[in-house]
Amino acid sequence: MERVTLRIPKQQIEQVERMVDTGEFPNRSEAIRSAVREMINEQETEPREKNRPWAKV
Secondary structure (H helix, E strand, C coil), X not given: CCCCCCXXXXXXXXXXXXXXXXXXXXXXXXXXXXXXXHHHHHHHHCCHXXXXXXXXX
């Protein structure tokens, strides 16, 4: 597994922390991996013109 360093706005990481605290994910890394998997799956299954604009946050 590769290590990636990224910057995430404080509000978003706090939301991820809440998901970890409530048991939805075991840790922040798994929450972020899940989000990346979801994004990749969505990109692969939806027609190009209907893809979510992932760059907009």
